[in-house]
Amino acid sequence: MFRRDTPAEAAFRTEVRTWLEANLPTALRGRTTRPPPEELMPWYRTLSRKGWIAPHWPKQHGGMGATLNEQIVMTEELARVGAPPLPVQGLNHIGPILMEFGTEAQKAKHLPPIVAGTVIWAQGYSEPGAGSDLASLTTRATLDGDRFIVKGHKIWTTWAHHSDWMFALVRTDPQAQPKHAGISFLLIDLHSPGIKVRPIRTIAADDEYAEVFLDDVTVPAENLVGKLNDGWRIANALLGHERIGTSNPQFVLTALERIKTMARATGIIADPAFQDRLAAASINITALSALFSHAVELTNHEQSPGPESSIIKIVGSELLQSLNELLVEAAGGHATADCPFETNFGAVDAAIPYLFSRRVTIYGGSSEIQRNVLARRVLNLPS
Numbered sequence: 124m125f126r127r128d129t130p131a132e133a134a135f136r137t138e139v140r141t142w143l144e145a146n147l148p149t150a151l152r153g154r155t156t157r158p159p160p161e162e163l164m165p166w167y168r169t170l171s172r173k174g175w176i177a178p179h180w181p182k183q184h185g186g187m188g189a190t191l192n193e194q195i196v197m198t199e200e201l202a203r204v205g206a207p208p209l210p211v212q213g214l215n216h217i218g219p220i221l222m223e224f225g226t227e228a229q230k231a232k233h234l235p236p237i238v239a240g241t242v243i244w245a246q247g248y249s250e251p252g253a254g255s256d257l258a259s260l261t262t263r264a265t266l267d268g269d270r271f272i273v274k275g276h277k278i279w280t281t282w283a284h285h286s287d288w289m290f291a292l293v294r295t296d297p298q299a300q301p302k303h304a305g306i307s308f309l310l311i312d313l314h315s316p317g318i319k320v321r322p323i324r325t326i327a328a329d330d331e332y333a334e335v336f337l338d339d340v341t342v343p344a345e346n347l348v349g350k351l352n353d354g355w356r357i358a359n360a361l362l363g364h365e366r367i368g369t370s371n372p373q374f375v376l377t378a379l380e381r382i383k384t385m386a387r388a389t390g391i392i393a394d395p396a397f398q399d400r401l402a403a404a405s406i407n408i409t410a411l412s413a414l415f416s417h418a419v420e421l422t423n424h425e426q427s428p429g430p431e432s433s434i435i436k437i438v439g440s441e442l443l444q445s446l447n448e449l450l451v452e453a454a455g456g457h458a459t460a461d462c463p464f465e466t467n468f469g470a471v472d473a474a475i476p477y478l479f480s481r482r483v484t485i486y487g488g489s490s491e492i493q494r495n496v497l498a499r500r501v502l503n504l505p506s
């Protein structure tokens with residue numbers, strides 16, 4: 124990409140490439156949507172047994188403690204082989220948050236199963252009346268002795284129907300002003316009585332997310348992360364990790380490979396005007412990779428990134444969408460098909476990746492909200 128491997132990194136790259144070629148099942152390569160857990164989690168656990176599931180986690184918590192460049196090598200090699208996206212709510216969201224804000228008991232209980240891939244996590248932030256305006260959330264948690272009683276409704280909860288645990292924002296002080304001063308951060312066992320989960324089908328025809336109904340669910344008080352009514356600070360720290368993670372260059376690199384395969388198959392690769400656009404896309408990917416590595420470098424392993432993470436969220440998500448528009452152009456008349464187009468270089472689908480990419484400027488906070496964050500919290504512009 125934008126840098127050359129040192130001899131040690133080149134050796135590591137060869138090791139990663141060889142191992143991935145030998146171990147990633149063919150059926151999981153180049154998938155346009157995330158495979159269901161029964162297919163994906165065995166692969167997650169294979170990576171875990173190899174010690175490569177959490178390159179960015181410190182060794183003391185079961186991670187690889189990889190250098191930044193080693194992390195980039197892994198990202199590039201995973202994209203090259205067409206590896207599927209893993210569930211990130213444990214690895215990228217709650218894991219780093221527990222390292223920073225969790226009690227020793229919370230770390231000991233929750234970090235090892237995330238690394239092992241024996242427990243899946245979901246993120247319970249959004250509600251029907253609280254998306255961009257997240258601080259309006261109304262899911263209520265009432266402290267009753269050594270437990271909370273939780274009542275409310277979460278929505279757009281990725282993989283909730285496959286998950287065991289959900290980290291959630293709940294209102295613990297309904298009178299607090301401003302509104303975000305009355306929010307706490309809770310860890311909720313999704314197998315608890317009183318929880319109902321209903322999957323939602325997306326425009327790309329997958330059931331990536333779900334609604335979660337909580338009806339007087341008992342949650343032990345020890346599942347509170349940080350202090351009571353201090354959940355907003357933790358929520359924002361987590362969003363910083365989320366925004367950087369969702370812009371991992373693996374996604375755009377995978378999209379670029381798909382465009383090249385499609386363009387070779389349809390012949391548009393020979394068109395100088397298309398080549399020009401492909402070159403521009405490649406340059407933008409190199410720029411994103413540089414930005415990503417800079418962001419990761421700034422993020423100390425146990426410290427959350429700041430509002431600057433909104434920059435990379437905008438660049439990464441909007442680039443992915445423009446790449447999928449290029450894919451549709453490369454596919455020409457084949458773009459309308461909602462089944463893979465058989466090429467000499469394998470099956471490639473344009474419609475599903477295009478539809479799939481529409482979501483990336485929404486989740487983790489929409490592009491409009493990221494621009495608001497940058498205006499207010501980075502540039503200090505008036506509201």
Ligand SMILES: Cc1cc2nc3c(=O)[nH]c(=O)nc-3n(C[C@H](O)[C@H](O)[C@H](O)COP(=O)(O)OP(=O)(O)OC[C@H]3O[C@@H](n4cnc5c(N)ncnc54)[C@H](O)[C@@H]3O)c2cc1C
Binds near residue numbers: 250256331
């Ligand atoms: C694929 C996917 C997965 C998701 N996974 C999860 C998950 O696991 N957990 C979870 O909690 N949530 C999840 N979400 C929800 C996501 O965080 C919300 O959809 C997002 O925050 C937007 O909220 P909303 O849908 O309520 O839209 P709204 O907030 O109603 O926004 C609608 C439109 O208005 C714009 N808008 C709103 N307010 C402003 C403003 N002040 N200034 C300018 N424009 C504004 C928005 O940008 C958007 O275009 C997911 C969403 C998607 C698409």
